[in-house]
Amino acid sequence: MRNDDGMSNEEGGTYVNPGGEFTRDQRYIATRITADGRDGYPVEPGRYRLAVARACPWASRMIVVRRLLGLEDVLSMALAGPTHDVRSWTFDLDPGGRDPVLGIERLQDAYFARFPGxxxxxxxxxIVDVPTGQVVTNDYAQMSLDLSTEWAAYHRAGAPRLYPEELRDEIDEVNRVVFKDVNNGVYRCGFAGSQEAYERAYERLFDRLDWLSNRLANQRYLVGDTITEADVRLFTTLVRFDPVYHGHFKCNRQKLTEMPVLWAYARDLFQTPGFGDTVDFDQIKRHYYEVHKDINPTGIVPSGPDLRGWLDPHGREALGGRPFGDGTPPGPVPAEETVPIEHTPYAA
Structure with missing residues (x-):
């Protein structure tokens, strides 16, 4: 079996590739939920349940997009705990360790319901089809785009245009290079099995972060003058950079807090409703430091870093731009989805 980071997870967890360079397994279930139901799964309010873990950057994208678009009452959310074993993510945050809607303890049960073995x-x-208990898709890159397009009839009033048609080519190109060198680049550093593979990934990562710093020095957002899918995808890596990637994955040329443009950009997004209010720093750190035992065999989770800087003024308003364009911010986080305050910068 392969885990969420794309590597073999036998004998309690092996993530580093002994052959050298980390290669992510990107064979996902490509079934789509669409307005016309062409794959057999039409968009229907209440029919599906989104299974996520706040620890996972790929899942965090979906949490942010779902909240920005106001789909909470249309697509319910199952929250797995921050750690998993060789078999699966588990719903150990719920009473009795069982998701109250799907009635399962392990996410693998939904996968096996559709694809035995x-x-x-x-x-x-x-995303799981609630009536059958079967997984529909885990193709995370397409899933978030489909929330913006195929689910548009159910967006809240004032929802932002995260994937506008006139900017899709540019968004797609930015997403492509950010995924290759940054989103996946940090894993290529952390899971490298040779000095040479690590150094190649390290150089690519920081070259791309320098490129992003230059791009964002004079514009508030990555593409256009509002938040888009591209900002969501970069944010979920940046918010994890100092807590886990800098130390745990040896991405240590600089901390995010030492890269002035990206640090201000990340704070700007964090302080935008729909971004920072979905982030659980405690779960993020527990996942990486407890699960990756071949990198951190003691399982000790660091106490730092100090999170209070996330609330400092960022000054990015001077660049113009409007986060929601002609729309509005999302409303308060539903009570059952609120991140515990002790896991946020607001606890200080």
Missing amino acids: YERGITVPA
Whole structure:
């Protein structure tokens, strides 16, 4: 079986590739939920459940997009705990360790319900068809785009245009290079099995972060003058950079807090409703430091870093731009989805 980071997870967890360079397994379930139901799964309010873990950057994208678009009452959310074992993510945050809607303890049960003996990654995010208990898709890149397009009839009033048609080519190109060198680049550093593979990934990562700093020095957002899918995808890596990637994955040329443009950009997004209010720093750190035992065999979770800087003024308003365009911010987080305050910068 392969885990959410795309590597073999036998004997309690092996993530580093002994052959050298980390290669992510990107064979996902490509079934789509669409307005016309062409794959057999039409968009229907209440029919599906989004399985996520706040620890996972890929799942965090879906949490942010779902909240920005106001789909909470249309697509319910199952929250797995921050750690998993060789078999699967588990719903150990729920009473009795069982998701109250799907009635399962492990996400693998939904995968096996559709594909008995499924041998690829039991990954989050995944969308499950509630009536059958079967997984529909775990193709995270397409899933968030479909929330913006196929689910448009159910967006809240004032929802932002995260994937506007006139900017899609540019968004797609930015997403492509950010995924290759940054989103996946940090894993290529952390899971490298040779000095040479690590150094190649390290150089690519920081070259791309320098490129992003230059791009964002004079514009508030990555593409256009509002938040888009591109900002969501970069944010979920940046918010994890100092807590886990800098130390745990040896991405240590600089901390995010030492890269002035990206640090201000990340704070700007964090302080935008729909971004920072979905982030659980405690779960993020527990996942990486407890699960990756071949990198951190003691399982000790660091106490730092100090999170209070996330609330400092960012000054990015001077660049113009409007986060929601002609729309409005999302409303308050539903009570049952609120991140515990002790896991946020607001606890200080």
